[in-house]
Amino acid sequence: MTLIKKHIDNSLSVKLEGKKESIYELENLCEEIGDLWNLNSKNRFTLNLLLEEIISNIIFYGFDNSEAKYIEVVANKEGDLINVQISDNGIPFNMLEIESKPKEVKxxxxxxxxxxxxxxxxxxxxIDYMYQNGKNVLTIQINIS
Amino acid sequence: MNLKSREKGKYTIVEIEGRIDTSNYEDFAQQLQIFIDKGVKFIVFEMSKLEYISSSGLRIFLSSLKTLRAIEGDIALCCLSEKIKNVFEVSGFLDLFGSFENIDAVED
Structure with missing residues (x-):
């Protein structure tokens, strides 16, 4: 069970190990965050989906076998926006450089x-990305209005 | 995730309950392969009890659709909640699948 830390500025943080099992913890993690911030089911769904996609991408493609792997998630809520920062010490990867898929294809x-x-x-x-002090730092915003 | 199936006319109606995510998409794929191996060609997914799906689950929908279309079969969707419908829509998948408004509309 991963422990969510609550900070004095009302942000939440979690440190996950860079292994597949961490993905399985995300459902409970998002439920806990949803309870703390009274999120409706649509916003819990979106939070869960975004975290699953980002974190599974890091775990499956972002690490080589050398170092201790970790992913840190820090979230805060400002009005109708949730800011989520996901940082990892894996291979530099900027998803913003990946071309988005055309929607209408056969x-x-x-x-x-x-x-x-x-x-x-x-x-x-x-979405914002930076590589800083040996870490990928991806910050996303979710609109919960 | 639980799957429940029944026959209606030429269709096999598969009711999906729960979540399809990175933890269980392989199980979902295996279950669908069992249907296909048994000769099922037309599937309608009844999705009112599907609570969550991520890209790992969406990929199985797409690969199964390709498999069945290649043998002149098909997959249709039914009864999607707004949340699930939105993910299919954003993925560009919604137009690829046929759909039914409700299960009664599936022909006997």
Missing amino acids: LEEKEVGGLGIHLVKNLSES
Whole structure:
């Protein structure tokens, strides 16, 4: 069970190990955050989906085998916006550089790769990326209005 | 995730209950493959009890649709909640699948 830390500025933070099992903890984590901030089911769904897509991408593609791997999630709520910062010490990767998929394509041309990133780009209010002090730092905003 | 199936005319109606995510999408894929191996060609997913889906689950919908269309079968969707419908829409998947307003509209 991952412990959510509540900070004096009302932000929440969680440190996850960079392994597949951490993805399975996200449902409960989002329920806990949803309870703390009284989020409705649609916003819990979006939070869960964005975290699952981002964190599974880091875990499956972002780490080599050398160092201790971790992902840190820090979230805060400002009015109708939730800011979520996800940082990891894996390989530098900026999802904003990945081309978004065209929506209208025929079935036979439809590919399964990159769908998670497409969802993150389209369901987030905003996305920022920086590589700082050896860490990928991705910040997304979710509009809960 | 639980799947419950029944026959209606040429269709196999598969009711999905719960979540399809990174933890269980392989199980979902295996269950669908069992239907296809048994000769099922037309599937209607009854999705009113599907609570959550991520890209790992959406990929299985797409690969199953490709598999069935290749043998002149098909997949249709029914009874999507607003949340699920939105994810299919944003993914560009909604127009790829046929759909039914409700299960009664599925022909016997």
